[in-house]
Every structure is written in C-alpha cells, then in structure tokens.
Amino acid sequence: MTHTAATPMRAIILFDSKTSGGSTDRLIDSIGQKLAETGAYVEKAKCKSTGDYSFVKEFDVVIMGAPIYYLVVSSELLGALIQSNLKSCLSGKKIALFLTCGSPELMANLLYLPQLKLNLIGSNIIAEKIFAPDQTSDPAVIAKYVDELNEAYRKGQ
Numbered sequence: 001m002t003h004t005a006a007t008p009m010r011a012i013i014l015f016d017s018k019t020s021g022g023s024t025d026r027l028i029d030s031i032g033q034k035l036a037e038t039g040a041y042v043e044k045a046k047c048k049s050t051g052d053y054s055f056v057k058e059f060d061v062v063i064m065g066a067p068i069y070y071l072v073v074s075s076e077l078l079g080a081l082i083q084s085n086l087k088s089c090l091s092g093k094k095i096a097l098f099l100t101c102g103s104p105e106l107m108a109n110l111l112y113l114p115q116l117k118l119n120l121i122g123s124n125i126i127a128e129k130i131f132a133p134d135q136t137s138d139p140a141v142i143a144k145y146v147d148e149l150n151e152a153y154r155k156g157q
C-alpha cells in the first residue's frame, strides 16, 4: 500500500514494564498522544514473551521499548524478540526504539540498547532514544523523539 499525506501513519507501541502506572506507562501515553496530535493512528500493546505478534503486520511503524531492570531490558520485550514470532512480524516495518533507565546515556548506549539491536539486525530502525528518569515526563524531550520519528518515517515513504 502506498502512503500519501492523506494516509495517516499507523503506529503500534509495544512495551513492557513491571510497574503499572510507572514511568514507562506514562512515557508511552505521552508518546502516543504526541503522535496522535500529528495525525497518526496509534495503538499500544504490552509485550508477552510468548505472545502472537501477527497483529503487528497491520502497522507501518513499530515503537518498541521498556525499562532496564538489573542491567537487562525488561524481560517480556526481550523475551518476545527471542522466543516469539515478533521478529518475523517486524519484517519490512519501520522501527523506533526507546529505553527508560537510570544509567548515564553512554552506558545505556553501550550496554542496554544493543540488547534490542542485536535481535534486530537488518531491520529498519528509524529512531532511538534513551530516556533518563527526568526525561520520561519532559514534554520537550518527548516531542523531539516524536518529531525525529515522524521525519524519518516521511523520508522513508
């Protein structure tokens, strides 16, 4: 299907967190709201490592992210990439990544982001962002991530 300016982007936010109503929950709500304001159709789904991700095929962009707990990306998202059909369902999709964590960005880029990216070799990653604790509720930081994502999406159309 060819997308024009009149065809809204369809985005799914796949996330995991052990904390209901925590910083990741609030962050994905803000990302979703900001994206919707730019005209996108947005849904969100909490990952299960053994889930069936066939529904992902209905979306143009897959936004994936989770917190770090004890040096590892939250287990249901990482597990889904390793154990489920998620990876095969991502074929041909534009992917945006995010992490929430307390470590400095350099450490997160070296230690945490590769845990996702090693499972996404060959994928079309159009945006990535490490959100520090004070950034998960910062409208300017969230808007910048959404703008980058939108711009990269449009360029790739």
Ligand SMILES: Cc1cc2nc3c(=O)[nH]c(=O)nc-3n(C[C@H](O)[C@H](O)[C@H](O)COP(=O)(O)O)c2cc1C
Pocket (backbone or CB within 6 Å): 017, 018, 019, 022, 023, 024, 025, 067, 068, 069, 070, 071, 072, 100, 101, 102, 103, 104, 133
């Ligand atoms: C039990 C626990 C372990 C954590 N371990 C790490 C860690 O190893 N590295 C890190 O950068 N941040 C770590 N954090 C910080 C979280 O990644 C960060 O606070 C995140 O935003 C929490 O997301 P949530 O509110 O959705 O649970 C940890 C937090 C908790 C509660």
